[in-house]
Amino acid sequence: MSNLPGMAYRCRNDRLWTVEFASQGAMELTGYQPEDLVGNRKISYASLIHRDDRERVWNEIQSCIRNKRPYQLTYRIITAQLREKWVWEQGRGVFTPQGELLALEGFIIDITERRRCEERYRSVFESAPFGIFHSTLKGKLIDVNTAFARIMGYSSPKELISTVNKSSVAECLYVDPELRPKFIAEVLSSGKWRQFENQYRRKDGKIVDGFLRFRAIPKTGNGAELEGFFEDITERKRAEEALRESEERYRSMFENAPFGICRTTVRGKMIDANATFARLLGYSSPEEVLARVNKLGTAEAIYVNPEERPGFIAKVVARKGGWHQFEHLFRRKDGSIVTGSVRFRALPKHSISGAEIEGFFEDVTEKKKAEQELHLYQEKLRVLSAQLAFVEEKERQRLANNIHDYIGQSLACAMLKLGALEKEVALTSEVKDILQEVRAQVEQGIQYARTITFELSPSILYKLGFEAVVEWLADRMQELHGISYQIKSDRNLKIPDNETRVILFRAVRELLMNIVKHSKAQNVFIAMRKKNGSLEISIKDDGTGFDIARSSQKTEGYGLLSVREQMAYIGGSMSIESTGGKGTSVKIVSPLEGAGSKKKKTAHSPASTNS
Missing domain, CATH: 3.30.450.20 (PAS domain)
Structure with missing residues (x-):
């Protein structure tokens, strides 16, 4: 019995489960020697039972004894080393022939590991x-x-x-x-x-x-x-069915797409192509283009510059599944050249041939021609816009001169005649009053003529220079609209080119009018300085500002568009910075030497003729 695992026992049926006999397995099971348990010498077996299980153990065993049945139960004990163990006990009551209970005999084994396995299994089972x-x-x-x-x-x-x-x-x-x-x-x-x-x-x-x-x-x-x-x-x-339907739809789209679709290996073998791809490159069928490409290689068969394909592929592979778009020249079957817009991506590796490339091909030859023509038209329009501005300024100057030379001089002569009339002729008081009214009207006409002349074409733009006309413009805006202006300028900002001077004046005037119309500003700061051979004009306001990101999605207003185009015409630029509630800053830059404008002038530019 000493070689059996677990503990054989004989005990009394009392609340302490007083042990009368315990086998040598008691030491391994409980941590106590058998003699420590017998007669409760050091500790009773009931004290070893976990306190949460004691009442259940008592009740289950008593029920079996009353029915004279064997009992089997599991419960926890606390060992001498204070370790918790799960045990399985099987026993029965020992009765006299008269049915009197003498003792309990049974066997107790350690099932802690089995219990843990069961708990792990149950945890996996449930979760x-x-x-x-x-x-x-x-x-x-x-x-x-x-x-x-x-x-x-x-x-x-x-x-x-x-x-x-x-x-x-x-x-x-x-x-x-x-x-x-x-x-x-x-x-x-x-x-x-x-x-x-x-x-x-x-x-x-x-x-x-x-x-x-x-x-x-x-x-x-x-x-x-x-x-x-x-x-x-x-x-x-459902996903499998959807995938099957998707594959059918993809094949239908692949075959009937209005643009070319192809699939190749990284090394240049063509795996698949649709009918549109073959047609765009002048082949009668996908089979024909596949046969030719796989005989020569993709680069040699259809690229005008085959050496560029590895660079394109390297960029595609580096994107790791991301799309890469480029334009390139391709050779058709008949040798003619087309411009193609290609959009590629690399597919995951799934075969010994390595990664594969799939992409879309569109013939943009006509589109590129149209873009070039549009660019030429835009360039012509930019030149015409600047020329129109200069011609307009010339016409303004002519009108201003005419008003000054004819209307202004005539009114001045009328004033002299009225003065002579008052001195040389004896007049009644009634006539004198009439003459004074006429004199006042003529003086007002002279003032209006001077104002119109100046606003049509400020003479100081040509006589005193660009800085002076900007100061006059700021004073005029402050007088009319109540906005405070501060101007900071480098000395001797000489602009040798009349055309450039006129375009810059009109640009500054347009930007200041924009502030009046839209910004609700109280203060405007204008800075003019030389920088790297250019004139840099910065105009900042403390107005409402705006969201440039949102505004950039809309079409730019005609005034700003005109300023931008005219600055480009003279080789300059315009940039805008703004934040909602924090004002706006506009910077225009123009070459001081006029080199940019000379490059863009046509033979019929008004600047090259005398008016």
């Missing part, structure tokens, strides 16, 4: 994301986990087991109950795990596609049993 079941051959459920109940639409394993066991697994869960006996026959004949896909009915009547994998386990008292796993594959089946 598994797929269904797990245990059933009889005849279709009664023995156990299921929570996932299986949830998949079948039941609130708990208990509800599922109760519902199914009123009939059978086949009748309750199978859409076609006749299939279950066939599945079981195949499992029993193979003796191995078998798997099936089938349709099952949920509690709410909905149908799910299930993947079932199960086997037969050794016979128990109730006959052979089954255990297995169940997975809801409804979404997977």
Whole structure:
């Protein structure tokens, strides 16, 4: 008995479970020598039982004794080393012929490791994301986990087991109950795990596609049993069907797309191409273009500059699945050249040939021609816009001179005549009053003529220079609109080119008018300085500002567009910085030497003629 695992015992039926005999296994099981337990010499066995289990152990054993039945139970003990162990105990009462209880005899073994394994299994069983079941051959459920109940639409394993066991697994869960006996026959004949896909009915009547994998386990008292796993594959089946339909749609789109589609290896072998791709390159069919390309290689067959393809492919591969777009010249079957817009991406490696490239091809030859023509038209328009501005300024200057030379001089002569009339002729008081009214009207006309002359073409722009006219413009704006202006300027900002001077003046005037119209500013700061051979003019306001990112999505207003085009015409630029609620800053830059404008002038530029 000393060689057996566990502890054999004989004890009294009292609350201390007073031990009368304990085998040598007591030491390994409890940490106490057998003699320490006998007669409760050091400790009673009842003291070793976990306090949460003591009452249950007492009640279960007493129930078996009353019915004179053997008992089996599991519970926890605390060893001498204060370790918690799970034990399994089996015993029975020893009775006299008269039925009097003499003692209890039994055997106790350590099942801690087995208990831990059971707990781990139960944890896996309960937390598994797929269904797990245990059933009889005849279709009664023995156990299921929570996932299986949830998949079948039941609130708990208990509800599922109760519902199914009123009939059978086949009748309750199978859409076609006749299939279950066939599945079981195949499992029993193979003796191995078998798997099936089938349709099952949920509690709410909905149908799910299930993947079932199960086997037969050794016979128990109730006959052979089954255990297995169940997975809801409804979404997977739908996805597979959607994928099949998608593949069909893709093939249809591939074949009928209005643009070229091709697929190649990194090394240049063509795997597939659609009819449009073949047609764009002058071939009668995809098969013909594939045959030629795979004979010569993609680069040699269709690239005008074959040496550039490796660079394109390297960029595509570096993007790791991202799309890369470029334009290149391609050679058609008949030798003619077309401009193609190509959009490529690298596909994951899935064969010994390595990564593959798929892409779209569009013939943009006509589009490129149209873009070039449009660019030329835009350039001409930019030149014409600047020329128009200069011609307009010339016409303004002519009108201003005419008003000054004719209307202004005539009014001045009228004033002199009126003065002479007052001195040389004896006039009545009534006539004098009339003459004074006429004199006042003429003076007002002279003032209006001077104002119109100045606003049409400020003479100081040509006489005193650009800085002076900007100061006059700022004073005029402050007088008319109540906005305060501060000007900071480098000395001697000489602009030798009249055309450039006029364009800059008109640009500054347009920007200041924009502030008046839109900014609600109180203060404006104007800075003019020389920088790297250019004139840099910065105009900042403390107005409402605006969101440039949002504004850039809209078409630029005509005034700003005109300023931008005219600055480009003279080789300059315009930039804008603004934030909502924090004002706006505009910077215009123009070459001081006029080199930019000379490059862009045409032979008929007004600046090259005398007016």
